[in-house]
Amino acid sequence: xxxxxxxxxxxxxxxxxxxxxxxxxxxxxxxxxxxxxxxxxxxxxxxxxxxxxxxxxxxxxxxxxxxxxxxxxxxxxxxxxxxxxxxxxxxxxxxxxxxxxxxxxxxxxxxxxxxxxxxxxxxxxxxxxxxxxxxxxxxxxxxxxxxxxxxxxxxxxxxxxxxxxxxxxxxxxxxxxxxxxxxxxxxxxxxxxxxxxxxxxxxxxxxxxxxxxxxxxxxxxxxxxxxxxxxxxxxxxxxxxxxxxxxxxxxxxxxxxxxxxxxxxxxxxxxxxxxxxxxxxxxxxxxxxxxxxxxxxxxxxxxxxxxxxxxxxxxxxxxxxxxxxxxxxxxxxxxxxxxxxxxxxxxxxxxxxxxxxxxxxxxxxxxxxxxxxxxxxxxxxxxxxxxxxxxxxxxxxxxxxxxxxxxxxxxxxxxxxxxxxxxxxxxxxxxxxx
Amino acid sequence: xxxxxxxxxxxxxxxxxxxxxxxxxxxxxxxxxxxxxxxxxxxxxxxxxxxxxxxxxxxxxxxxxxxxxxxxxxxxxxxxxxxxxxxxxxxxxxxxxxxxxxxxxxxxxxxxxxxxxxxxxxxxxxxxxxxxxxxxxxxxxxxxxxxxxxxxxxxxxxxxxxxxxxxxxxxxxxxxxxxxxxxxxxxxxxxxxxxxxxxxxxxxxxxxxxxxxxxxxxxxxxxxxxxxxxxxxxxxxxxxxxxxxxxxxxxxxxxxxxxxxxx
Ligand code: SF4
Ligand code: SF4
Numbered sequence: 096x097x098x099x100x101x102x103x104x105x106x107x108x109x110x111x112x113x114x115x116x117x118x119x120x121x122x123x124x125x126x127x128x129x130x131x132x133x134x135x136x137x138x139x140x141x142x143x144x145x146x147x148x149x150x151x152x153x154x155x156x157x158x159x160x161x162x163x164x165x166x167x168x169x170x171x172x173x174x175x176x177x178x179x180x181x182x183x184x185x186x187x188x189x190x191x192x193x194x195x196x197x198x199x200x201x202x203x204x205x206x207x208x209x210x211x212x213x214x215x216x217x218x219x220x221x222x223x224x225x226x227x228x229x230x231x232x233x234x235x236x237x238x239x240x241x242x243x244x245x246x247x248x249x250x251x252x253x254x255x256x257x258x259x260x261x262x263x264x265x266x267x268x269x270x271x272x273x274x275x276x277x278x279x280x281x282x283x284x285x286x287x288x289x290x291x292x293x294x295x296x297x298x299x300x301x302x303x304x305x306x307x308x309x310x311x312x313x314x315x316x317x318x319x320x321x322x323x324x325x326x327x328x329x330x331x332x333x334x335x336x337x338x339x340x341x342x343x344x345x346x347x348x349x350x351x352x353x354x355x356x357x358x359x360x361x362x363x364x365x366x367x368x369x370x371x372x373x374x375x376x377x378x379x380x381x382x383x384x385x386x387x388x389x390x391x392x393x394x395x396x397x398x399x400x401x402x403x404x405x406x407x408x409x410x411x412x413x414x415x416x417x418x419x420x421x422x423x424x425x426x427x428x429x430x431x432x433x434x435x436x437x438x439x440x441x442x443x444x445x446x447x448x449x450x451x452x453x454x455x456x457x458x459x460x461x462x463x464x465x466x467x468x469x470x471x472x473x474x475x476x477x478x479x480x481x482x483x484x485x486x487x488x489x490x491x492x493x494x495x496x497x498x499x500x501x502x503x504x505x506x507x508x509x510x511x512x513x514x515x516x517x518x519x520x521x522x523x524x525x526x527x528x529x
Numbered sequence: 530x531x532x533x534x535x536x537x538x539x540x541x542x543x544x545x546x547x548x549x550x551x552x553x554x555x556x557x558x559x560x561x562x563x564x565x566x567x568x569x570x571x572x573x574x575x576x577x578x579x580x581x582x583x584x585x586x587x588x589x590x591x592x593x594x595x596x597x598x599x600x601x602x603x604x605x606x607x608x609x610x611x612x613x614x615x616x617x618x619x620x621x622x623x624x625x626x627x628x629x630x631x632x633x634x635x636x637x638x639x640x641x642x643x644x645x646x647x648x649x650x651x652x653x654x655x656x657x658x659x660x661x662x663x664x665x666x667x668x669x670x671x672x673x674x675x676x677x678x679x680x681x682x683x684x685x686x687x688x689x690x691x692x693x694x695x696x697x698x699x700x701x702x703x704x705x706x707x708x709x710x711x712x713x714x715x716x717x718x719x720x721x722x723x724x725x726x727x728x729x730x731x732x733x734x735x736x737x738x739x740x741x742x743x744x745x746x747x748x749x750x751x752x753x754x755x756x757x758x759x760x761x762x763x764x765x766x767x768x769x770x771x772x773x774x775x776x777x778x779x780x781x782x783x784x785x786x787x788x789x790x791x792x
């Protein structure tokens with residue numbers, strides 16, 4: 096029977112990884128519901144952005160306090176993965192601390208992990224206090240209710256538990272404590288367990304070990320439902336992030352084709368379209384998630400709900416309904432809803448009389464945006480909420496002619512006089528002689 | 530003094546078979562808005578003073594389409610863009626300078642894909658090169674030691690990463706440049722961008738320009754410098770609402786420099 100634990104371990108591991116893989120494929124499918132967009136240009140710059148922004152966390156440092164705390168948790172997370180690797184190998188092979196042959200290097204590594212575990216515990220506690228006791232404003236705005244609020248705390252509890260389990264595991268490992276190398280922190284925890292018998296200690300050590308690895312697998316599968324997905328998606332998202340100057344909005348190609356037709360006297364507007372000319376899309380702009388492009392949908396899954404965008408947004412700061420964070424959360428929620436709809440209907444989307452516009456994002460929010468790009472600048476993971484706002488405005492204006500009256504007047508003026516005000520184009524140089 | 534303004538058009542240059550050094554894109558605000566027209570004239574005086582051979586399109590200029598695009602009307606934007614590009618390309622324009630960050634951004638970034646490729650400069654950048662090349666000199670004179678704070682226009686700053694040119698010019702005036710709580714990358718919008726200039730704001734508890742004016746007033750400035758005709762209007766309204774218009778002046782960078790020269 097000595098192989099039973101190994102078998103159980105392998106089964107749990109396979110189940111955990113399988114469930115994760117299924118989540119990832121669902122994620123991919125949902126993102127691909129978006130329109131195609133060409134982001135194959137300028138690869139060196141894209142790699143550089145990913146290295147600086149995702150790996151190097153450069154954008155986080157604009158807020159030094161939370162930036163520094165984040166780096167601690169991030170480093171802890173990355174480095175402790177070596178420990179997870181050992182646990183996995185031990186679990187499969189039935190060994191114990193297989194890396195320990197490395198002697199003093201091993202001691203050094205474990206020592207580092209223990210210190211990091213404590214640092215992470217401290218940081219996570221500070222994060223928790225910021226969220227729940229100090230009540231930093233950006234964590235308490237309108238969209239941060241129910242799930243988003245709980246999600247933020249769950250992650251913190253998760254990390255606290257995982258780190259504690261790791262330290263307890265080390266503290267109750269008699270051989271490890273006896274070797275007295277690498278137990279820089281756990282040697283101070285070990286005395287707490289000094290009254291227990293050797294076999295009880297062994298049970299506690301094993302329990303901590305199992306809970307630790309099961310916890311990690313549960314966490315892996317929790318990601319898909321959580322804002323914590325950013326630990327994976329921040330990498331592709333910063334790679335595909337916008338490279339053009341922030342002020343540059345894309346020119347809709349479908350519109351360009353129509354404008355060219357209208358302006359070119361040689362084209363017969365009534366002629367049948369030539370073979371191969373791109374068809375006019377069914378829709379201008381976006382009213383639902385499928386009208387957005389896949390980078391915008393990737394953006395939505397990557398959003399960490401940190402609210403840095405919203406706290407810099409001039410509309411939000413002055414009490415308007417617009418919150419760029421909410422735009423991203425709404426997009427993700429609607430995309431998830433569409434995904435569930437597809438799952439329930441055997442792979443095809445069954446119209447549900449709902450859409451991103453109005454059911455999630457209101458017109459009032461969309462029209463409050465000054466296109467100032469503060470949100471885009473503030474986002475630590477290269478998300479562009481403004482692009483979604485503009486695409487939805489395009490739908491409102493070009494498909495529904497539903498702009499506010501004053502904007503319609505402005506547009507009529509441009510059309511008739513070449514200026515947003517009702518002045519005659521022939522008067523354009525009058526200032527010279529005034 | 531306006532009779533001294535020398536403002537040739539592209540058509541004038543064409544008639545003489547010549548090309549100007551630069552096209553001055555005046556923009557709708559600069560052409561029609563009473564406050565912005567003063568900025569236009571101040572800039573022209575500086576161009577005249579530096580003996581820059583420039584031209585305007587005059588009646589051949591039309592709205593770049595920026596407010597239409599940002600309101601969501603891509604059709605109207607592209608119609609405007611294509612028409613303007615046709616005119617610009619017919620005159621073989623190479624270099625454009627404008628005092629409006631919205632025109633600057635649109636022509637610089639959004640016109641190339643539609644066939645309009647030009648070197649585009651904001652007037653603060655252009656003035657800076659004139660100074661660097663010694664074609665224009667500033668004596669700080671009347672602004673020496675004055676407290677001046679600069680409001681970054683979103684479409685110059687964040688949108689195109691131009692933060693230093695206007696500041697360098699203010700420093701040349703030997704003025705004391707003081708930064709607001711939100712400046713440069715975190716500059717707060719004046720509230721006019723994205724076509725907001727042309728409509729009432731959505732319901733909130735404050736107007737954006739009031740918030741921004743409060744930030745500006747916190748620095749206890751003598752002058753709030755702007756680099757955009759829309760920001761200028763919003764800040765002027767803000768200062769009036771705070772009843773501070775007798776203490777604090779809102780001035781475009783071009784006006785500051787022209788005034789320093791007593792032009
Ligand atoms: S671009 Fe729009 S949403 Fe983003 S910060 Fe500015 S006003 Fe807010
Ligand atoms: S869009 Fe970016 S800045 Fe805004 S909440 Fe999401 S991650 Fe944070």
